[in-house]
Amino acid sequence: MPGFEIFGEEEKQSVTDVLDTGVLFRYGFDAARKDIWKARTFERQFAKRINAKYCLLVSSGTAALTTALAACGVGCGDEVIVPPFTFVATIEGVISAGAVPVFAEIDHTLCLDPDKLRNVITDKTRAILPVHMCGAIAKIDRIKEIANRHNIMLMEDACQAAGAHLGGKYAGTWGIAGCFSFDAVKTITCGEGGCIVTDDENIYKRADAFQDHGHDHIGTDRGKEGHEILGLNFRISELNAAVGLAQLGKLDRIIEIQRKNHAQIASVIAEFPDIQPRNVPDASGDSCTFFSFMMPGEDIARKTASAFAGAGVDGCFYWYDNNWHYIRNWHHIKNMKTAMPVQQTRLDNMRDYTKLNLPQSDDIIGRTISMQIKLSWSREDIEKRCDTMRSVLKGIFR
Numbered sequence: 001m002p003g004f005e006i007f008g009e010e011e012k013q014s015v016t017d018v019l020d021t022g023v024l025f026r027y028g029f030d031a032a033r034k035d036i037w038k039a040r041t042f043e044r045q046f047a048k049r050i051n052a053k054y055c056l057l058v059s060s061g062t063a064a065l066t067t068a069l070a071a072c073g074v075g076c077g078d079e080v081i082v083p084p085f086t087f088v089a090t091i092e093g094v095i096s097a098g099a100v101p102v103f104a105e106i107d108h109t110l111c112l113d114p115d116k117l118r119n120v121i122t123d124k125t126r127a128i129l130p131v132h133m134c135g136a137i138a139k140i141d142r143i144k145e146i147a148n149r150h151n152i153m154l155m156e157d158a159c160q161a162a163g164a165h166l167g168g169k170y171a172g173t174w175g176i177a178g179c180f181s182f183d184a185v186k187t188i189t190c191g192e193g194g195c196i197v198t199d200d201e202n203i204y205k206r207a208d209a210f211q212d213h214g215h216d217h218i219g220t221d222r223g224k225e226g227h228e229i230l231g232l233n234f235r236i237s238e239l240n241a242a243v244g245l246a247q248l249g250k251l252d253r254i255i256e257i258q259r260k261n262h263a264q265i266a267s268v269i270a271e272f273p274d275i276q277p278r279n280v281p282d283a284s285g286d287s288c289t290f291f292s293f294m295m296p297g298e299d300i301a302r303k304t305a306s307a308f309a310g311a312g313v314d315g316c317f318y319w320y321d322n323n324w325h326y327i328r329n330w331h332h333i334k335n336m337k338t339a340m341p342v343q344q345t346r347l348d349n350m351r352d353y354t355k356l357n358l359p360q361s362d363d364i365i366g367r368t369i370s371m372q373i374k375l376s377w378s379r380e381d382i383e384k385r386c387d388t389m390r391s392v393l394k395g396i397f398r
């Protein structure tokens with residue numbers, strides 16, 4: 001991670017294919033486009049790659065979340081269970097759909113804890129939206145069981161988990177709809193982009209219409225298409241799709257490199273018994289974008305993160321102190337500071353997020369460090385990194 005590290009001729013050629021036709025729009029212009037359909041081709045190939053029936057490419061992961069929630073009919077007053085450790089876009093999607101985010105604890109998978117879901121399920125819960133953080137999948141089989149038992153929809157934020165799987169079943173395909181991001185720093189990138197995958201034809205059709213002003217995309221004359229529902233514009237452009245299509249061709253290679261580099265980092269961490277690696281329910285399905293581990297305490301975690309940075313071991317994230325991935329510093333969400341005023345009746349439905357108490361998540365994230373796994377590391381880079389990590393950690397545990 002990220003895919004931009006291995007940009008090459010393939011991306012350039014793919015973009016040139018589009019520029020040569022002059023058709024940047026993903027629909028229509030059948031004659032001018034000379035049979036070049038980058039968005040459509042990406043959708044077919046990505047669906048096939050992860051064994052989903054339908055894929056719909058849109059303009060971002062956030063747009064994918066908003067579109068998926070709308071397509072599933074999740075909205076006003078509905079509660080959606082989310083983790084407190086995610087990129088803030090998950091919560092933005094839920095709020096923009098008009099629904100109420102309800103936070104539940106994460107466990108050592110760094111994803112929602114299936115055993116803590118029951119505590120937050122109410123008669124207003126419409127969906128559980130786990131996030132497969134940092135390249136690996138949640139205990140999604142157990143989360144699915146609980147969703148089924150309570151007759152709640154399971155949706156997935158798989159924005160960080162393209163190509164990850166549990167027992168061979170891919171992230172994004174466990175629930176009724178899965179969302180991916182192909183923004184500039186994700187495993188594969190369109191520059192900006194995202195997609196929704198689903199096996200449900202009706203949800204696909206609603207999502208397809210919603211992201212394009214309600215167009216039903218029936219027939220070959222855009223001017224004569226029907227519009228059953230209102231929508232918005234979350235369309236992808238052919239230029240972005242072109243980059244994504246070239247990147248998709250590299251996904252297997254990206255994951256293979258990440259797994260190799262990840263294993264080397266893991267072997268250094270394994271020399272220190274006081275460090276607990278992240279629990280990954282199926283290690284063979286980890287896409288290995290990050291290596292995450294938990295230190296014995298918060299102070300020692302902070303000390304380690306800054307010692308790594310000081311020694312030149314870059315790309316380490318101590319999430320507890322940043323303000324985009326963990327709820328502790330999401331003051332705008334806690335105080336519901338939005339650009340568009342939120343109706344009082346909706347605010348009344350929300351919990352008082354300033355008083356949220358998530359001790360298990362605080363404990364875990366307070367001790368967690370994630371190291372980004374780069375594609376561009378040379379053998380010497382990794383060896384040097386491992387040596388430096390080893391000497392920093394020896395100093396810490398002396």
Ligand SMILES: *Cc1c(COP(=O)(O)O)cnc(C)c1O
Binds near residue numbers: 059063090180181
């Ligand atoms: C990146 C990301 C998103 C949002 O995707 P964008 O394409 O940047 O809008 C949503 N959720 C998670 C977990 C992400 O990492």
